[in-house]
Amino acid sequence: MNVLLLILKISVTVVLVASILEALVLSWRNGWRSYDWKASGVSVFDFLVREYPLRWLLPLAFWTSAMDWFYAHRFFTLPMDHWSGWAACFIGQEFCYYWYHRAAHRVRWFWCTHAIHHSPNQLNLSAAYRFGWTGRLTGTLAFFMLAPLLGMPPRVVLLMLTLNLLYQFWIHATWIPRLGPLEWFLNTPSAHRVHHASNLEYLDGNYGGVLTVFDRLFGTYIPERADLPCRYGLVNPITSNNILEIEFSQWRALFRDLASARSVRAFVGYLVKPPGWRPDGPGETTEELRQRAALATPAPHEAPPHLAGERIAGSQLS
Numbered sequence: 531m532n533v534l535l536l537i538l539k540i541s542v543t544v545v546l547v548a549s550i551l552e553a554l555v556l557s558w559r560n561g562w563r564s565y566d567w568k569a570s571g572v573s574v575f576d577f578l579v580r581e582y583p584l585r586w587l588l589p590l591a592f593w594t595s596a597m598d599w600f601y602a603h604r605f606f607t608l609p610m611d612h613w614s615g616w617a618a619c620f621i622g623q624e625f626c627y628y629w630y631h632r633a634a635h636r637v638r639w640f641w642c643t644h645a646i647h648h649s650p651n652q653l654n655l656s657a658a659y660r661f662g663w664t665g666r667l668t669g670t671l672a673f674f675m676l677a678p679l680l681g682m683p684p685r686v687v688l689l690m691l692t693l694n695l696l697y698q699f700w701i702h703a704t705w706i707p708r709l710g711p712l713e714w715f716l717n718t719p720s721a722h723r724v725h726h727a728s729n730l731e732y733l734d735g736n737y738g739g740v741l742t743v744f745d746r747l748f749g750t751y752i753p754e755r756a757d758l759p760c761r762y763g764l765v766n767p768i769t770s771n772n773i774l775e776i777e778f779s780q781w782r783a784l785f786r787d788l789a790s791a792r793s794v795r796a797f798v799g800y801l802v803k804p805p806g807w808r809p810d811g812p813g814e815t816t817e818e819l820r821q822r823a824a825l826a827t828p829a830p831h832e833a834p835p836h837l838a839g840e841r842i843a844g845s846q847l848s
Contacts, residue, residue: 541696542581546574549655552703556654568771570656575773576646577659584663593671594684601678608681619682620740623674623690628744630673631737641805642780643668649776651763653726658702663777694739698722708754717742720754727760728767730823733816765814 549570557565608615634644646662677687698717700706706719713720717738725736735752738745745751754760768776784800791797796809806814812822 537693537696545655545659545696545699546577548699549573549658552655556705565654566650566652569650569652570654572771572773572776573650573656573660576662576777580661580663584666588666593669594688597671597675597678597684597687600675601682601684604679604681606681608683610683610686616686619677619686619690622677622680622682623687623694624739624741625744626674626677626687627691627694627739628737628748630670631739632750633673634670635734635737636804637802638784638805638807639801640668640670642784643670645764645780645805646776648726648728648764649768651767651769653702653704653723653760653762655699655702657726658699664781697740702726704760713742713753715741715743721751723760724752724754726762728763728765729758729761730816730819731755731758732760733765733819765819 553565553567553570557567608618610616610619630640631644634640643662643664647657647660650657650660674687674691678684701717701719701722703719704723708720709716709718712718717736717740721736721738721742724732727733732752735750736742736745737750742751768779770776787800788797791800791809793809799807799809804815804817806816806818808814812818
């Protein structure tokens with residue numbers, strides 16, 4: 531435990547230094563204009579504000595107290611003096627993280643914060659620590675309350691969650707290739723490139739933290755395709771480097787929709803339905819976008835609409 535805590539203490543410096551080294555190497559290899567230094571600066575600023583003033587201004591006391599309460603009423607106690615207890619905590623935390631991360635994409639209330647992580651239009655190591663400033667207010671730790679109820683000590687759960695996020699730092703690299711058999715069960719750079727891609731074919735997949743096991747179990751695993759390069763950023767990309775626009779544009783849009791709601795159904799739907807949902811007709815959720823794309827794309831055995839007339843006319847002339 532002490533070794534793990536020491537690793538966490540030095541991780542902030544290691545993460546920042548590694549992302550700067552990557553930026554320097556990529557800029558040297560591909561040209562200085564090829565790397566988005568301004569976006570990386572935004573990520574560093576987001577990180578520093580979140581880790582220092584906001585950590586003091588928005589403490590997690592409420593959520594950690596709730597985890598302690600659940601642990602005090604746990605169904606059973608795991609043997610933390612045995613490897614099996616630590617393994618159970620790892621799997622349990624990973625399960626909770628999967629459902630948190632899935633909700634962060636599929637529930638608009640959580641997406642308003644998580645979208646900030648997906649806002650960079652380049653994927654690199656600096657994007658790994660752009661998390662946004664409102665996560666402590668939205669209740670993301672509620673997804674981890676099951677863990678202490680099942681006998682996992684809150685301190686261990688939070689430690690493993692931190693290590694989970696630290697693991698994910700390196701998988702934000704675009705220069706690391708597919709890793710062979712490891713792709714079957716680990717969250718790799720290839721799997722995470724898909725997760726960050728805004729291509730319609732890649733949306734809403736690969737939610738795992740360290741593992742892709744739960745993605746495969748629940749049908750959300752999407753492999754990277756050699757014929758479909760990833761396009762990063764949001765579906766409707768943010769091109770501004772204004773930190774306030776990046777941090778709060780999703781919240782501003784949500785509050786605007788809530789103010790326009792004409793029914794309880796619409797109000798609640800804007801909060802808990804997927805991003806892009808509309809109460810009064812077709813919206814822009816992932817499912818609706820894919821349905822429209824499927825209707826616009828002819829089946830392989832059918833001629834495109836603009837050629838159908840030519841085919842009929844040709845048959846009449848023959």
